[in-house]
Amino acid sequence: MYCNKDLLNYLSFGMVLAGLWHLYHHKKIQTCYGRHMEHTPHTRLVPASLAWFLQELPAIVIPILLMLIPHKPNNVGKMLLLGTFCLHYFHRTFIYSLLIRGRSYPLNVMMGAMMFTSANGFLQGHYLLHCAQLDEWKTDCRLKIGLLFFYTGMAINLHSDYCLRNLRKNGEVIYKVPKGGLFKYVSAPNYFGELMEWFGYAIATWGLPSLSFAVFTTCFIGPRAIYHHRFYKGKFKDYPKSRKALIPYLL
Structure with a gap:
């Protein structure tokens, strides 16, 4: 081929x-799955x-x-x-x-x-x-840096998912304040880790297709992380004020 x-x-x-279309059309409401899902008779x-x-x-x-x-x-x-x-x-x-x-x-x-x-x-x-x-992948520093970012992000993503899964006991349906790992700094470290993965992948491959995927991922899960942050702040009065939504110390 x-x-x-x-x-x-x-x-x-x-x-x-x-x-960009998703980012624009989901400024006020998130894609309805997970905690943002709304049950209707037609769903x-x-x-x-x-x-x-x-x-x-x-x-x-x-x-x-x-x-x-x-x-x-x-x-x-x-x-x-x-x-x-x-x-x-x-x-x-x-x-x-x-x-x-x-x-x-x-x-x-x-x-x-x-x-x-x-x-x-x-x-x-x-x-x-x-x-x-x-052809020069063995000596290409972009590939090495990109893979380091990718696997670091993947480790953050997996550990954050582990923390979320173990917040509640089997059968519990209540929400709790997430703790452990980068949850100390942000409300959605699983999304932060995934962004690290795909921007690392874009650096490693150094191509438009991988960069466009990283941009799409940012537009999709970036706003979702902000909505998660608002959800936690609205639900828990004692939610940590120093905790950001997605990027430690910044956003």
């Missing part, structure tokens, strides 16, 4: 525009574990399918970066989906997420497998 640069550019700029729900499994799966399957298409041999650097991308979604698909404690998830949100992970799986896979130039 040859490198289609025009398609890459269209998808990349489309992802940035989609992120179709699916089990949360099944929803997360199905919506994250295309980001792994599509890059694997692209690897089966005949193309020029790839160097270790490309496979390392593609493996890094897939590692995040392997965890989301096969581990996080089993650990999540939410009971229901809106069907329309799941379908929208599936469309996004399908497009993004193709975008990142096609770029790395067929277009990226990483």
